[in-house]
Amino acid sequence: MTADNAYAVELKGVTFKRGTRSIFENVDIRIPRGKVTGIMGPSGSGKTTLLRLMGAQLRPAAGEVWVNGQNLPQLSRSDLFDARKNMGVLFQSGALFTDLDVFENVAFPLRVHTDLPEEMVRDIVLMKLQAVGLRGAIELMPDELSGGMKRRVALARAIAMDPQILMYDEPFVGQDPIAMGVLVRLIRLLNDALGITSIVVSHDLAETSSIADYVYVVGDGQVLGQGAPAELKDSDNPRIRQFMKGQPDGPVPFHFSAPPLGADFLGKR
Amino acid sequence: MQNRTLEVGVGLFVLAGILALVLLALRVSGLSPASHHDTYKLYANFDNIAGLTVRAKVTLAGVTIGKVAAIDLDRDSFTGRVTMEVDKHVDNLPTDSTASILTAGLLGEKYIGISVGGDSALLKDGGTIHDTQSSLVLEDLIGKFLLNSVGKDAK
């Protein structure tokens, strides 16, 4: 147990490459236990990649990923699958199994990992669905649900095994204000009620700031800044300020890098 | 229940596949479980086996009693050596039986016909039929016919 117990997830000097292009260069991130931590950054900054590194779905080119005292990249395939039982992930699309109904979707982790009797599975599933407010939708198929409901069912499935760490991949994308509000409340509620560690990857400023206890801002393959949401708003770093205030032009230019205007319009091709 | 129909469907599917194999074996390839007799080997040397192939049938009085198992060249006598597998229950062939290569129809497949001799000694496993009659080669026949008619003209 090298990892500090105050942190549920620790990335140490992680470098990740796609082909020869580096997505992350020597990144250190520490996620405090029992808190809601936001990971924010502009689209395409590799936030989701970061989440997949924490779930060891991607392997870093260098560095260590410590989760609950285990360095994931060093685990064998079967140990890794065991370690993942302690993690729940809410994917962007919900990722419900389309051939199973709501009940079976939530029951799925219980069925594959435990030998619980049918009545107990039923009780747990009902409990989890009650927590997300969808106990009534038990017999529906995933394609009969709205986007927000899908995400809530997926959330119920993610907490079915009572994980210690819950990761949310862009939970607010494409949600109407009501669904958004419901999710924000659920994330906070589950975090406090179950005493789990929550990691929210998002570029939705207002919502993430409103629930996160601590925020990392990533971009350019690096951690640009970290701190409580309020501190970050007044950051000295112009890139963080641009992102946190949503300014169209700044250190991240409005124009994609191109040859000088004159060269393209007047010059020879 | 939906699960039940699914399982029944798969069960029927697998059974149908096995049934298909059985049908192909019995009805199409004529394999019958009872006819799988033990066989014994007989050899015969022919001057010319032209056209005979492995798996050709061996008949006696028009009844199939075996098949050709192998054909190779006998290096010493420069003849074609044919290995036949004959049904065990036809074990009473006299040693002076004749094996000839016959043709089914004018252009049909070649097969071996055995005509029975009169000897009281019987062919045993690995025995050789010495009295053989080679395949009819059409070109030779035409050649002979031409030669004959030329001879007649000269007279």
Added chain:
Amino acid sequence: MRRKTLIGRVRLVGRAAIDVVQVLGRSSLFLLHALFGRGGIAGGFQLLVQQLYSVGVLSLPIIIVSGVFIGGVLALQGFSILTQYGSEQAVGQMVALTLLRELGPVVTGLLFAGRAGSALTAEIGNMKSTEQLSSLEMIGVDPLKYIAAPRLWAGFISLPLLALMFSVVGVWGGSWVAVDWLGVYEGSFWSNMQNSVSFTDDVLNGLIKSVVFAFVVTWIAVFQGYDCDPTSEGISRATTRTVVYASLAVLGLDFIMTALMFGDF
């Protein structure tokens, strides 16, 4: 625009070759992990049954219908040619041998690639793009075991069975056309067939062919789905690739196996 120098062209060839080797390596590892990797899945048999249904049973109609038609066509064509030599009784033998040795395994392989193979690729590709595969992984279930393995085994089992049924209905279709329609004498139709068809050489060799096709077609289909770009274009490209590669593999392997099995006649 990039200039195409000689070295540049050579480099393109080299890169293409490396890509091919990489894909071969990846797909072999994929197959090994899926079929022989450690850690079974509870309820694996149930999953297999489900896949046998969607891969095998649902492919039955197209196989049966094509089988009848192809058997009938063979009989028609065979009859019109053989009747010129006065040996139309041989039509049974021709239909049976063509079906058992070639058309049974090959056409079933091609139809299977089009019907079941493309469906497998699209289904798995769709699961990948909707993050269902990632989700399985994070729930702690190996998608190679849960998704890939049952589909692979179902394909391996289904195609040979389908090929056998194809041959049977083909022979039946041939007899229907030749005997009932063209008036070939029934006795000589069947006896000619039975005399010339050998169980080991024809039926079993055909079966071996279909087993090989099953292996290759299913492998290509499942791997293409698993390896595709998780976007709509990626899935449609992967589906096309499945049908093209699988068909080419079936035809190419058929030639090689025919040369090995029947070549030294």
